[in-house]
Amino acid sequence: MDNINWGIIGCGDVTEKKSGPAFNKVSGSKLAAVMRRDAEKAADYASRHGVSNWYNQAEDLLNDSEVNAIYIATPPSSHLEYALQALAKGFPVYVEKPVTLNAAQAQQMADAVKQHNGKLVVAHYRRRLPMFLKVKELLQQQVIGEVRTVQMRLWQSRKPALVTKNAPNWRVQPEISGGGYFHDLAPHQLDLMLYFFGEPAFYQGFALNQAQATTADDHVCGQILFKNQVVFNGSWCFDVAENQNTDSCDIIGTKGKISFSVFGNTITVQNEASEQTLNFTHPENIQHPMITSIVGYLRGExxxxxxxxxAVTLMQIMDAFTQPVKL
Structure with missing residues (x-):
């Protein structure tokens, strides 16, 4: 494929700045059409972003002769349905995270990719941000020696500042999101762990709904033992005082520590020789580097x-972390 003409299924908040405009900023790529079930909002999005065609039915977008690649940015409950339709029609697909509601659905998607000899990319876009590429480089250089353990905490108040405020709060409706805020935010964090440390050998966890404020669990704990013997411990709680909000990841090795916030822009590196802080400015459209890589992938470059x-592995871990507990 020389020119990638994208169609977006679900042009909601995530596409306004994080992803949508970036499709027109990559050489050989453009945003050709958008779809949203609310026709008025679809038309408004197309007008504001200079998109030629808009639809309120996914089938109509999938039949647009100009479109040759699909980006699925709906809530997770419809990711599988739309991905299966797009793959069956021969489209390469880019899917938002979490890729599906659970691991079983993710495996269905993987089977469809194989069945149709298709191409599919999952939107774990932090893999391509300079900040996290730097963390990976530091680990490869063994700046902190051999990694022994990773300690991750994401503690937020009942209405996390990290979550988009303009849309209806489907994120705490498990039938739509897969769970609660854990399912919205943790995929970014856990995917980075897989990116940094490779295949897991073992994982376990549990989840509970302490506050009973919604039907979704608000407290999740999990452990991973990677095949390279790195041990990961994670804690997610979405019902703490605002002055206790925490977003931290500490990677601890035999010679020091790398610390950062997955939703921040600073890395602190401590070892036997020095301590330094590295500051980063994320791209205006945070998915821009990932979309650049996707276009390269679709072109065979x-x-x-x-x-x-x-993503199937990630969803298996998330399923294990969110096992209910009987008290």
Whole structure:
């Protein structure tokens, strides 16, 4: 494929700045059409973003002769349905995270990719941000020696500032999101762990709904033992005082520590020789680097930046972390 003409299924908040405009900023790529079930909002999005065609039915967008690649940015409950339709029609697909509601659905998607000999990329876009490429480089250089343990905490108040405020709060409706805020935010964090440390050998966890404010669990704990013997411990709680909001990841090695916030822009590196802080400015459209890689992948110029098989593993971990507890 020389020119990638994208159609977006679900042009909601995530596409306004994080992703949508970036499709027109990559050479050989453009945003050709958008779809949203609310026709008025679809037309408004197309007008504001200079998109030629808009639809309120996914089938109509999939039949647009100009479109040759699909970006699925709806809530997770419809990711599988739309991905299966697009793959069956021969489209390469870019899917938002979490890729599906659970691991079983993710495996269905992976099977469809294989069945149709298709191409599919999952939107774990932090893999391509300079900040996290730097963390990976520091680990490869063994700046902190051999990694022994990773300690991650994401503690937020009942209405996390990290979550988009303009849309209806489907994120705490498990039938739509897969769970609660954990399912919205943790995929970014856990995918980075897979990106940094490779295949897991073992994982376990549990979840509970302490506050009973919604039907979704608000407290999740999990452990991973990677095949390289790195041990990961994670804690997610979405009902703490605002002055206790925490977003931290500490990677601790035999010679020091790398610390950062997955939703921040600073890395602190401590080792036996020095301590330094590295500051980063994320791109205006944070998915821009990932979309650049996807276009390269679709043209056959580079490998898949995040495959469905990797996302299946991630969803298996998330399923294990969110096992209910009987008290």
């Amino acid at each position: 580079e490998a898949n930046p995040c495959s469905i098989e990797e």
